[in-house]
Amino acid sequence: MYIYKSGISVKRFLNIKNAYTENYLRELYTEYEHIKDAPVPELTREDFDEYAQTGRRVGYERKYFARRTMLRDFALMTLLGRGEAVGKLEKIITAVCAEKTWTLPAHASEDENAVDLFAAETAQSLTEIVSLTRGKLKADIAENAISEVKRRVLTPYLTRRKPYNWENVRSNWCAVCGGCVGMTALYLIEDADEARDAVSGLESVFESYAESFSDDGACLEGLYYWGYGMTYLTAFLELYRERMGEDFPVNTEKLTKMAAFAGKCAVKDGITVSFSDDFERGRIYSGLSSRLTERFGVPPVPSEYLAPFSGDECGRWCRAVRDMAWYSADECGETEAVSVMSGAQWAVMRGDTLSLAFKGGTNGEPHNHNDIGSFTVVKNGDVILCDLGAGEYTREYFSDDRYSVFCCSSFGHSVPVINGAPQLAGAEYAAKDFKVNGTTVSADISGAYGISALKKCVRTLTLTENDIRLTDKFTTDELVKITERFISRLAARETADGIAVGGATLKASGAYDIKISHAKHAEHGGAETDVTVIDFTFEVQGEGAFTLTIE
Numbered sequence: 047m048y049i050y051k052s053g054i055s056v057k058r059f060l061n062i063k064n065a066y067t068e069n070y071l072r073e074l075y076t077e078y079e080h081i082k083d084a085p086v087p088e089l090t091r092e093d094f095d096e097y098a099q100t101g102r103r104v105g106y107e108r109k110y111f112a113r114r115t116m117l118r119d120f121a122l123m124t125l126l127g128r129g130e131a132v133g134k135l136e137k138i139i140t141a142v143c144a145e146k147t148w149t150l151p152a153h154a155s156e157d158e159n160a161v162d163l164f165a166a167e168t169a170q171s172l173t174e175i176v177s178l179t180r181g182k183l184k185a186d187i188a189e190n191a192i193s194e195v196k197r198r199v200l201t202p203y204l205t206r207r208k209p210y211n212w213e214n215v216r217s218n219w220c221a222v223c224g225g226c227v228g229m230t231a232l233y234l235i236e237d238a239d240e241a242r243d244a245v246s247g248l249e250s251v252f253e254s255y256a257e258s259f260s261d262d263g264a265c266l267e268g269l270y271y272w273g274y275g276m277t278y279l280t281a282f283l284e285l286y287r288e289r290m291g292e293d294f295p296v297n298t299e300k301l302t303k304m305a306a307f308a309g310k311c312a313v314k315d316g317i318t319v320s321f322s323d324d325f326e327r328g329r330i331y332s333g334l335s336s337r338l339t340e341r342f343g344v345p346p347v348p349s350e351y352l353a354p355f356s357g358d359e360c361g362r363w364c365r366a367v368r369d370m371a372w373y374s375a376d377e378c379g380e381t382e383a384v385s386v387m388s389g390a391q392w393a394v395m396r397g398d399t400l401s402l403a404f405k406g407g408t409n410g411e412p413h414n415h416n417d418i419g420s421f422t423v424v425k426n427g428d429v430i431l432c433d434l435g436a437g438e439y440t441r442e443y444f445s446d447d448r449y450s451v452f453c454c455s456s457f458g459h460s461v462p463v464i465n466g467a468p469q470l471a472g473a474e475y476a477a478k479d480f481k482v483n484g485t486t487v488s489a490d491i492s493g494a495y496g497i498s499a500l501k502k503c504v505r506t507l508t509l510t511e512n513d514i515r516l517t518d519k520f521t522t523d524e525l526v527k528i529t530e531r532f533i534s535r536l537a538a539r540e541t542a543d544g545i546a547v548g549g550a551t552l553k554a555s556g557a558y559d560i561k562i563s564h565a566k567h568a569e570h571g572g573a574e575t576d577v578t579v580i581d582f583t584f585e586v587q588g589e590g591a592f593t594l595t596i597e
Contacts, residue, residue: 047189048236049177053288056125059370066332066349070369073355078119082134086141087112097151101441104572106151110164113142114171115361121175122366124182135179136187142168143194152441161203161210163219166226169199170278171363173233178367192234200234203227204244213251217412218267218275220255224248225278226364232282232289242290245282249295252279256300258412260389263303266411268324269311270436273353276304277334277365284337305338309347310385313394314401315427316350320435321392321405321420323413325570329353331365333372346376359571384485391480393487395509400425400596402514404507405433406480406489410473416449416456418469418477419491419505423514423550423596430550430596431460432535434577438568452567458577461491462503462518463529469494485509499524513597520586530554530582530592538562538578545580555593558584 059067087109096105116138123131142148148165149155155162172191180188203210212219228245235241255275259265265272286294308330311319318328332352339346358365385394391406404421423431434453437443443451449471452458456469469475475496477489488506495503502521507514520528536548540562544553554560561581568574582592 047192048234049173049180049192050233050289051180052174052177052233052285054174054178054367054371056122056367056370059373060126062373062375064375066352066375067373070332070355074119074122077115077356078123078128078131081116081119082131084116086116086138089113089145094151097441102572103150103152103439103441110150111360113138113361114168114363117142117171117175118361118363118366121179121363122370124179125367132179132182135175136183139172139175139183139187139191142172143190148198152439152444161199161206161223161227162212163222165199166223166230167362167364169195169230170226173230174367175363177233195230196234199227200230204231213247214254216254216258218255218258218271220251220258221275221279224251224255225282228282229285232285238290245286245294248282252296255279256297256304259300259304259307260387261303262387262389263300263305263307264310264387264390264392265304265307266322266390266407267413268320268322268435269308269318269328269330270324271322271413272304272307272311273328273331273334276338277331277362277368280334280337280341281364281368302342302344305342306344307387308335308351309345309381310387310392310394312347312351312381313403313422314396314424317401317422317424317427317429318351319392319394319403320422320433321403321417322411322415323436323570325435326422326429326432329357331369333365333369336374336376337368337372339376340374346378348378348381384482386482388480388482391477391489393482395485395487397485397509397511399512400509400514402507402509403433404487404489406477406491408473408476409469409471409494410475414448414471415454415459416469416471416475416494417459417461418456418475418494419461419489419503420459421507421516422460425548425550425596428536428548428550430534430536430547431532433460434458434533434535434567436570438570438572440568452565452577456494457531458533458565458567460532461494463531463581464495464497464500464503465527466529467495467497470496479504497526499526513595516592516594516596518592520590520592522586522588522590525585525587527585528583528590528592530558530594532580532594534578534580535575536578538580547578547580550596552580553595553597554582555595556584556591558582558592 093106120135148168212223231244320326401424437453480489486508492503538547
C-alpha cells in the first residue's frame with residue numbers, strides 16, 4: 047500500500063512560545079480532555095432524512111462534524127505524542143469508514159459515485175492522517191481507510207466520464223474539492239508521472255476558482271469562504287511542490303491579489319467585513335496567513351484576527367494541522383486607513399473611534415444577498431449598524447425562496463425600501479458610479495430596485511474624525527415613498543439628541559416618520575435572535591435627500 051510520506055510537522059509550533067500558540071494548545075488539550083472518553087455520535091437514518099422532511103440541516107450535521115472533530119483531535123494528539131490517543135484515533139477512523147455516505151443530506155445526489163465537498167474533505171483528511179501516523183496505526187485499519195478513500199473518492203474522480211459540477215462552478219467548491227482530490231491523488235498514486243497527470247485537470251478548476259474573485263482579488267463570497275477555499279488550494283500547491291519538486295501552474299499574479307484579501311477585511315477591534323454569508327467577527331487561519339505571507343509577500347494579519355483552535359464547527363483537519371505546521375508568528379505592521387476593492391465595489395475605512403465598511407456590487411453574486419449599498423459601522427469595538435451575514439443554512443436558504451429569508455433580503459440590510467419594495471435579485475441589479483475619494487465612498491444604488499420612477503439614489507458615506515455622515519440623494523419622476531432602514535443587533539431608543547444605539551447616536555435631518563421595531567433572525571448555528579430595525583419614512587417627488595450622522 048503506497049502512501050506518500052508528507053513532510054508536515056507540528057514540532058516548530060511547539061517551539062514558538064507566545065500568547066497565540068499557548069492559547070491554541072490550551073484549547074486543543076482542553077477539547078481533547080472533554081471528548082476523549084465520549085462515545086462516537088451515532089448517525090441515524092432519521093437524522094439523515096430530517097433535511098428531506100423539514101429542510102433543516104443542523105441535526106445530522108452536528109453529529110457528522112462531531113465525528114470529524116474527533117478525527118482531527120485524536121490525530122493531532124497522536125502527532126503530539128499522546129500514546130493513548132492512537133486507540134481512539136483507530137476507533138474514529140473505523141467509524142468514519144463505516145459511514146454509509148460521506149456526503150451531507152443537503153448535498154446528496156442521485157449519482158452515488160459523485161464526489162462532493164465533504165466526501166472530498168473526508169478523503170483528504172483520512173489519507174493525510176494515515177500518512178502522518180503510519181507505523182502507529184494498526185495495518186488493517188490504515189489499509190481499510192485507504193481502501194475506502196479510493197472506493198468513494200479517488201477512483202470515481204479518476205474514472206468520471208464527465209466533469210463534476212464543482213470543476214467549473216465559480217465558487218469555493220472548486221478550490222476545496224479540487225484541492226482535496228488533488229492531495230489525495232498525490233498521496234496515493236506512486237508513480238510521479240501518473241500522479242502529475244491525474245491532477246493536471248485541476249489547472250482549469252483553479253482557474254474557475256480564481257474567476258470567482260474580482261480582478262483586484264476580492265472574494266465575493268466573503269472572508270469565511272475565502273479562508274475555506276484558499277486553505278485547500280494552498281495546501282494542494284504546497285504538497286505538489288513538495289512531492290514534484292516544481293510549482294503547479296497557476297496564475298500567480300491573480301493569486302497574489304487573492305492572498306491579500308483577508309487583511310483588507312479587518313475593519314477594527316476584531317470586527318471583520320460580514321457581507322454575503324459571512325460573520326462580523328470572522329477569523330483568519332493562522333497557518334494560512336503565515337504561508338501566504340511567505341509565498342506572496344502579503345502583510346500578515348494583526349494577531350487579534352487570527353483564528354483560535356476552537357470555533358471550527360466542522361472540525362477540519364486540513365486547517366488545524368497547517369495552523370501548527372505553517373504558523374510563523376510574523377509581526378504585522380500598522381493597518382492601512384482605507385482599503386478599496388474596486389472590482390467588488392467594497393471599501394473599508396478605519397478611524398481611531400469610528401470605522402465603516404461599504405458594499406456596492408450586484409445582486410447576482412456567489413452566496414448572494416440583496417444588499418447593494420449595505421454598510422456597517424463600528425465604534426469602540428461595538429458594531430453599531432451591522433450586516434447580519436450568514437443565516438441558518440436550510441433548504442429554503444438555497445432555494446428560489448432565498449430572498450424571503452430576512453438576512454438575505456434587502457429588508458434585512460441597512461438600505462432604502464422604495465415604495466414598500468425591496469431590492470431585486472440578479473446580476474442586472476447593480477450599483478454604478480462607485481467612487482472612493484479619501485475617506486468618502488459613494489455609489490448610485492438605484493439600479494438595485496427595478497423601479498422606473500426612481501432615477502437616482504446616490505448613497506455617500508464619509509468618515510471624519512468625529513462622526514460618519516450618510517447622505518442619500520434621490521431623483522424621481524413621480525411621488526415615491528422612501529423608508530431609510532438601518533439594522534442593528536443592539537437595542538435602540540429615541541432620545542432628545544436622536545436615536546441611541548449602543549454607545550453611538552444617530553441623528554437624521556429633514557421631515558420623516560420614525561419607527562423602531564424588531565425582527566427575528568436565524569443565526570448560522572440555528573439560534574434565533576432579535577434584531578433592531580430603525581426606519582425613517584418620507585416622500586420624494588423630483589429631488590430630495592436624507593442625511594444621517596452617526597457619532
